[in-house]
Each structure stands twice: as structure tokens, then as C-alpha cells.
Amino acid sequence: MQGGMNGNWTGVRIGALALLWGSTFLWIELALEALTPVQVTLSRCVIGAVTLLVACRCAGHRLPRGRSIWGRIAVAAFFCNALPFAMFSVGQRSIDSGVAGVLNATTPLWAVLIGVVTGMERGLRPLRLGGLLTGYAGVVLILAPWKAAESGGSGIAAVALAAASYAIGFAYMGRHLVGTGIPTISLSAAQLVVATALTAVTVPFGGLEPVDVSARTLIVVLVLGVVATAATFHLTYRNIAAEGATNTATLGYLLPVVSVALGVVVLGEDFNVRLGVGMAVVLVGVAVTRSRRGETPLGVAERQPTTQG
Structure with missing residues (x-):
């Protein structure tokens, strides 16, 4: 019974995360109508950090202490926040938000490769490999690389880099930060604080341009920072x-x-039969990849966290 309840809550968390994460590209696209990529990146980091600091305080937790843990947080903040946030903002100047979301779907492929190289993966079972390949086939169908010339090549490269960076960041967080006994709310707040500092360094390179702040822009930036970043x-x-x-x-x-x-x-943005079929194939791939029939789940850390707060 308890396992069923945990499974239900996992499903709810996964569904919520997919919806929130998937909407990020829309909010970035809207924010870029008034802000530069640097301004979009910095604003979402600042608002996200403040939001999680308040949440951390309300939950009765403190930020991590110790030079060693903050050094690890800095590495994670670069690969999982500062770099990919910036690359998405840069990339979406020349490609649609939907295409950005599709390119971000290459993250699992990078994650599996990194997991195998670092030893975090114990090998690929046929079922999981089949799911990954099916999901990738759906991504290729949606992206239609044979039409790549119609999209911005530099934008595609920037978003692909962001996806690879996410995979590196996830692997690093799973190995060096999760399971240390520090509440995840404290870790996530600290990481966005460091990401804000890292992004602030780039302000001279496009962050000082004048901005005509409207109510629409404020709402978009707040949603991007609070919902699509912090939450x-x-x-x-x-x-x-x-x-x-x-x-x-x-x-x-x-x-x-x-x-x-x-x-x-x-x-x-454009939608056609190819996109519809591709999304259906993606969903099948996800279902197969997450199936655990007869398999030991991969990518799950041997050392379970003592606190998830």
C-alpha cells in the first residue's frame, strides 16, 4: 500500500515537473521580446534564488555550511543553471520555443553516456535501451534535421550545449550533493544564489542595455523566475x-x-502531422524507459538521501 502511495506521488511530481519545465521555453521566448539573453538569465536566477531563500527560511532550514560543500555547489550551479540558462536564452533568439524543448530532450542521451563513462550506470538493459532509442527517434521526427537549414544553426548549437550541460549537472548533483544529509531546499537555494553570482559576471556583455519595463514583461519575468526556475x-x-x-x-x-x-x-508556432506523430513516439519511449519490469532501476544512487526537505 505504501509503495503504491509513493508511486502515485512520484507520478504527480513527474507530471508537475514536466509541465513546469516544459513551459520554461515559452516564458523565455516571451521574456526575450523585451530583454537581452543576459538580462533574461540574470533575472530568472535572481528571482529564483530569492524565492527559494524565502522557502528555505519558512521551512526552518539554513543554507549549507563549509567551503567544500560550497565548492561542489558552485560546480553544479555552473553546469545545471548558469550555463544552460544562458544558452537557452541565446539559442531562442533564432529558434522557436518548441524546437528548444525538443532539443532539450537530448538530455537523457547525454545523461546515459555520462553515467556509463563515470560508472553511475551499471549497464543498459535491453528494455531501457529500447525506450531511449524510441524516445530519441521521436525527438528526431519532431526536430526534422533534414530541415535544419530552415532554423538557426547557432541557436540549435546553443540549446544542444544547454542539454548536454544539464546532463553533466544532474550527474554531478546525484553523485556529490544528493545524499549528503542536507535538505534539497537548502541545496537548491544555495545553488541558485551561486548561479546568480556566476551570471552577474556576464552583465557587461549584454546586460546593461536599456529596458522598457511593462506590466507584461514584469509578469513574464516573475513567472519565469518563481515558477519555471525556483519551483x-x-x-x-x-x-x-x-x-x-x-x-x-x-x-x-x-x-x-x-x-x-x-x-x-x-x-x-508551426504544428503538423509529423510533430503529432513525433510527440506520440516520445511518449511511448518515456513509458518504456521508465518501465521497471524485471529490471533494477538505473541511475538511482546507491546512497539514498537522509533528508529531502
């Missing part, structure tokens, strides 16, 4: 603690469905 990042941390870095990265396969749908409905 999403903390849920990501909790999911890494509960299911491991690779399983969390597998959520990336759900993002094209959300990002493409929002891009079509809200921004009027």
Missing part, C-alpha cells in the same frame, strides 16, 4: 534524490510535448 529546479532536485540523475534526465523526453503544444497554442 522547477527544486522539484528537479527532489526527483534526483528520489530516482537518480539519469531517471530525472529522462523527463526531458516529455518536454517536447509540452513545449511544442504551448508554442502552437500561445505563440502560433
Whole structure:
């Protein structure tokens, strides 16, 4: 009974994370209408950090202490926050939000590769490998690389770099931060604080341009910072603690469905039969990848966290 309840809550967390994470590309696209990539990145880091600091305080937790842990947080903040946030903002100047979400779905492939290289993966079972390949086939179908010339090449490269960076960050967090006994709310707050500091260094390179702040821009930036950054990042941390870095990265396969749908409905981006079929294939791949029949879940840390707060 308890296992069933845990499974239900896991499903709710995964669904919420997919929706929030998938909507990020929409909010970035809207924010870029008024802000530069550096300004978008810095604003989401600042608002996200403040939000999680308040949440951490309300939960009765403190930020981590010790030079060693803060050094590890800095590495994670670079690969999981500062670099990918910046690359998404840069990339989405030349590609649609839906395409950005699709490219982000390559994160699981990078995560598996990194997991095998670092020893965090104990080998790929046929079922899991089949799910990964199926999901990747859906991504390829949606992205249609044979039409890549119609999209911005530099934008595609920037978002692909962001996806690879996420995979590195997830693996690092799973190995060096999760399971240390520090509440995930404290870790996520600290990580966004460091990401803010790292992003602030880039302000001279596009962050000083004048901004015509409207009510619409303020709302977009607040949603991007509070919902698509703070809430999403903390849920990501909790999911890494509960299911491991690779399983969390597998959520990336759900993002094209959300990002493409929002891009079509809200921004009027293109949608056709190929995209619809591709999203269906992606969902099948996710279902197969997450199946645990006869297999030991991969990517789940051997050392379980003592606190998830």
C-alpha cells in the first residue's frame, strides 16, 4: 500500500515537473521580446534564488555550511543553471520555443553516456535501451534535421550545449550533493544564489542595455523566475534524490510535448502531422524507459538521501 502511495506521488511530481519545465521555453521566448539573453538569465536566477531563500527560511532550514560543500555547489550551479540558462536564452533568439524543448530532450542521451563513462550506470538493459532509442527517434521526427537549414544553426548549437550541460549537472548533483544529509531546499537555494553570482559576471556583455519595463514583461519575468526556475529546479532536485540523475534526465523526453503544444497554442508556432506523430513516439519511449519490469532501476544512487526537505 505504501509503495503504491509513493508511486502515485512520484507520478504527480513527474507530471508537475514536466509541465513546469516544459513551459520554461515559452516564458523565455516571451521574456526575450523585451530583454537581452543576459538580462533574461540574470533575472530568472535572481528571482529564483530569492524565492527559494524565502522557502528555505519558512521551512526552518539554513543554507549549507563549509567551503567544500560550497565548492561542489558552485560546480553544479555552473553546469545545471548558469550555463544552460544562458544558452537557452541565446539559442531562442533564432529558434522557436518548441524546437528548444525538443532539443532539450537530448538530455537523457547525454545523461546515459555520462553515467556509463563515470560508472553511475551499471549497464543498459535491453528494455531501457529500447525506450531511449524510441524516445530519441521521436525527438528526431519532431526536430526534422533534414530541415535544419530552415532554423538557426547557432541557436540549435546553443540549446544542444544547454542539454548536454544539464546532463553533466544532474550527474554531478546525484553523485556529490544528493545524499549528503542536507535538505534539497537548502541545496537548491544555495545553488541558485551561486548561479546568480556566476551570471552577474556576464552583465557587461549584454546586460546593461536599456529596458522598457511593462506590466507584461514584469509578469513574464516573475513567472519565469518563481515558477519555471525556483519551483522547477527544486522539484528537479527532489526527483534526483528520489530516482537518480539519469531517471530525472529522462523527463526531458516529455518536454517536447509540452513545449511544442504551448508554442502552437500561445505563440502560433508551426504544428503538423509529423510533430503529432513525433510527440506520440516520445511518449511511448518515456513509458518504456521508465518501465521497471524485471529490471533494477538505473541511475538511482546507491546512497539514498537522509533528508529531502
